[in-house]
Amino acid sequence: MNHLEFALHCILVSWFSTSTLITLAADDVKVTVNGVASIASTDDNFICATLDLWPSSKCNYDQCPWGQAGIFTLDLKNNILSNAVKAFNPLRIRIGGSLQDQLVYQVGNKRFKRCLPFQPRKDGLLGFSAGCLTMERWDQLNHFSNQTRAKITFGLNALVGRKRPAENGSILWVGAWNPQNALAFMKYSISKGYQIDSYELGNELCSNGVDAKVGAERYGKDMIVLKKLVQKLYPDPRTQPKVLGPGGFFDEQWFKTYLHVSGPRVVDGLTHHIYNLGSGDDPTLIEKVHDPHFLDQIAQVYGYISSTIKKFGPWTGAWVGEGGGAYNSGSKIVSHSFADGFWYLDQLGISSSFNHKVFCRQSLVGGNYGLLNTTTFIPNPNYYGALLWHRLMGKKVLATNCVGSPFLRAYSHCSKGKHGVSLLLMNLSNSTTFHVALSNDENPDENSPGGATQREEYHLTPENGNIRSNVVLLNGSPLVVTDSSDIPPMNPKLVDPSLPITVAPDSIVFVLLRDYNAPACV
Numbered sequence: 001m002n003h004l005e006f007a008l009h010c011i012l013v014s015w016f017s018t019s020t021l022i023t024l025a026a027d028d029v030k031v032t033v034n035g036v037a038s039i040a041s042t043d044d045n046f047i048c049a050t051l052d053l054w055p056s057s058k059c060n061y062d063q064c065p066w067g068q069a070g071i072f073t074l075d076l077k078n079n080i081l082s083n084a085v086k087a088f089n090p091l092r093i094r095i096g097g098s099l100q101d102q103l104v105y106q107v108g109n110k111r112f113k114r115c116l117p118f119q120p121r122k123d124g125l126l127g128f129s130a131g132c133l134t135m136e137r138w139d140q141l142n143h144f145s146n147q148t149r150a151k152i153t154f155g156l157n158a159l160v161g162r163k164r165p166a167e168n169g170s171i172l173w174v175g176a177w178n179p180q181n182a183l184a185f186m187k188y189s190i191s192k193g194y195q196i197d198s199y200e201l202g203n204e205l206c207s208n209g210v211d212a213k214v215g216a217e218r219y220g221k222d223m224i225v226l227k228k229l230v231q232k233l234y235p236d237p238r239t240q241p242k243v244l245g246p247g248g249f250f251d252e253q254w255f256k257t258y259l260h261v262s263g264p265r266v267v268d269g270l271t272h273h274i275y276n277l278g279s280g281d282d283p284t285l286i287e288k289v290h291d292p293h294f295l296d297q298i299a300q301v302y303g304y305i306s307s308t309i310k311k312f313g314p315w316t317g318a319w320v321g322e323g324g325g326a327y328n329s330g331s332k333i334v335s336h337s338f339a340d341g342f343w344y345l346d347q348l349g350i351s352s353s354f355n356h357k358v359f360c361r362q363s364l365v366g367g368n369y370g371l372l373n374t375t376t377f378i379p380n381p382n383y384y385g386a387l388l389w390h391r392l393m394g395k396k397v398l399a400t401n402c403v404g405s406p407f408l409r410a411y412s413h414c415s416k417g418k419h420g421v422s423l424l425l426m427n428l429s430n431s432t433t434f435h436v437a438l439s440n441d442e443n444p445d446e447n448s449p450g451g452a453t454q455r456e457e458y459h460l461t462p463e464n465g466n467i468r469s470n471v472v473l474l475n476g477s478p479l480v481v482t483d484s485s486d487i488p489p490m491n492p493k494l495v496d497p498s499l500p501i502t503v504a505p506d507s508i509v510f511v512l513l514r515d516y517n518a519p520a521c522v
Contacts, residue, residue: 027432027434027435028435028500029403029408029434029435029436029437030436030438031400031423031425031436031439032402032403032439032441033398033399033400033412033421033440033441033518035516035517035519035520036441037520038396038397038398038520039397039398040352040355040356041355041357041395041396042352042356042357042413043395044395045090045091045092046357046358046389046395047088047361047389047390048091048092048093048153048358048359048360048361049092049361049362049364050095050361051071051093051363051365052069052070052071052362052366053072053098053100053131054066054098054329054366054367055070055072057120058070060281061281061328061332063329065329065330065332065374066329066366066374067375069363069367069374070117071133071137071141072117072118072131072137074365076143076144079484079485080372080376080377080378080481081377082144082148083481084371084379084383084487085149087487088387090148090150090151091148091390092151092197092358093145093150093151093152093153094155094200095141095155096153096154096155096200096247097203097322098203098204098210099118099125099126100156100202100203101125101159101205101212102124102126102129103131103132103133103157104130105132105138105181105182105184105185106132106133106134106135107135107181107184107185108183108184108188112132115133116131117132118130125212126210138188139192142192145195146195152195153196153200153244154198154199154200155200155247156185156199156201156202157181157202158177158214158219159173159177159212160177160178160179161175161177161178163175173212173214174215174218175218176218176222177201177222177225179225179226179229182229183233186233187233190233195239198242198244198268199226199230199242200269201219201222201223201243201245201246201247202219202245202247202248203247204247206246206247206255207249207251208249208251210248216254216258216261217257220259220262221262223258223267224262224266226243227262227266242268242269243268244267244321245269245270245271246270246271247272248271248273249272250272250301250304252304252308255308256311256312259308259309259312259316264315265315267313267316268316268317269316269319269357270305270316270318270319271319272321273323274298274301274323274324274325274347275323275326275327276297276298276301276325277289277331278326279327279328280330280335281328282326282331285331285333285334285335286333286334286339289325289334290339290428290430292406292428293406295342295346295350295409298347299350299354302353303354305354306318309355317357318351318354318355318356318357319356319359320347320351320356320359320360322360322362323361324361325340325344325347329367329368329369330362330369331368332368335368335369336369336373336381336470337380337381337467337470338460338461338468338470338472338506339462339467340381341381341385342409342426342508344382345385345389345426345508346409348393348411349409349411349424352393352413353397353411361382361386371383371386373470381460381471384460384472384474384479385508387487388460388490388510389424389510391416392416392422392458392510392512393415393416394414394415394422394521395413395414396413396520396521397411397412398413398414398421398520405429405434407428407432408425408426408427409426409428411423414518414520415512415513415514415521418514419515420451420512420513420516420518421512421513421518422512423501423509423513424511425510425511426503426509427504427505427506427507427509429506430467431505432505433503433504434503435501436500436501436502436503438513440517449513449517451497451514451515451517452515453497453515454494455495455497455511455514456493456494456495456511456514457492457501457511458474458475459493459504459508459509460474460507460508460510461504461506461508462506463478465506474491492512497515
């Protein structure tokens with residue numbers, strides 16, 4: 001573990017087992033925040049969620065959890081859905097996913113006689129046929145994004161023009177990307193005045209691929225084509241969409257070649273995917289999200305991404321373009337529950353500490369891992385965690401050191417839109433309450449580094465103490481959508497800054513310290 005990882009997590013000189021921790025009941029923890037200088041920075045809109053293309057026939061593990069949540073059938077007029085997005089003001093939304101490299105757009109000179117959504121097909125990529133997006137549906141999606149003030153990333157088909165592998169067993173597609181359908185799609189979007197924040201080329205075609213792959217050198221050349229296309233169509237740098245890729249799993253050599261070939265100032269966001277919890281039917285998922293040693297392991301991947309950018313692409317920024325924890329639509333038991341918040345919010349903390357600019361949660365709605373329920377759109381617990389992060393945690397990331405127990409996770413940022421420091425604390429223990437004493441790295445002997453102003457605390461706990469619950473309490477009261485389908489207010493409790501922060505077992509706490517002495521946040 002390097003010095004940065006040490007600064008990010010609670011470390012013990014000797015690791016204790018869970019049973020030993022319970023016996024010791026070590027409940028006094030010291031958290032030190034270094035506010036002198038930031039160690040990393042995120043985008044203003046770090047929180048992102050995805051809208052996927054999967055149809056209702058997408059099934060895994062004897063369940064079909066997507067329902068009507070794919071972009072072809074999603075109820076864009078649902079008030080809870082709209083209000084859930086509006087609450088972020090704005091929410092970054094990535095439209096795309098596994099099937100985007102089989103999606104064509106019904107626009108331009110080449111009109112498709114039949115423009116149909118995806119259908120199951122045994123010999124198709126990922127078990128599905130090609131799909132077609134009508135401009136009528138694209139208009140509806142943009143009306144929704146305009147009404148909700150969302151920032152849109154659109155995933156483009158990167159297999160158009162390439163040849164499928166002839167030999168059995170190969171998934172390597174060859175040949176250059178054909179941008180003509182994408183060009184017509186962009187021209188249409190411009191003619192309608194649609195604001196696109198970024199275009200991403202391809203999904204999980206890099207490295208070893210999933211069901212198809214493209215070589216790094218060829219992919220890098222295609223990124224140049226896309227960049228020139230975007231620059232020509234959007235000549236104003238102030239409104240020019242960013243160009244993202246490759247949107248897949250990290251492989252150092254592949255990513256290095258990709259950046260070298262594409263060259264400076266082509267790839268604006270280097271996107272990669274995170275599914276480190278394993279398959280959605282893994283019976284040990286509930287243990288994994290509670291295990292600090294398991295959670296620490298992913299820091300190595302974030303570190304490799306960060307160092308690859310420093311060495312080979314300092315002009316770009318790292319994005320988690322898709323992160324759902326458990327793959328194949330997530331876990332029907334864990335992914336939508338309070339327990340998954342330990343994994344999700346920890347990913348936000350670690351990735352931002354390694355200078356990642358954006359983290360896109362898979363998904364906003366759909367599968368088992370949606371921030372919103374697939375059928376009712378009622379927010380799941382992770383929705384409220386994401387919303388609190390978005391409102392409280394600013395761009396500048398601060399080094400945070402926690403001594404006392406690895407079962408307390410701690411991250412801090414300069415506050416968002418307010419003077420001070422925002423702190424995220426997570427108690428992975430199911431039996432120990434932690435009393436957290438804050439220390440300022442500038443003045444470690446200061447009695448009340450939080451200042452004189454009462455601090456704001458937001459305590460998230462599961463209903464009835466059941467971490468598998470889909471209901472979350474804020475400071476002891478359930479968060480429930482209002483009768484008018486609005487997201488409920490999320491008010492803090494005010495606490496004397498001289499008192500320690502109490503973090504109950506199996507809880508998540510956001511803290512806003514308005515008077516914290518942090519020169520980096522001025």
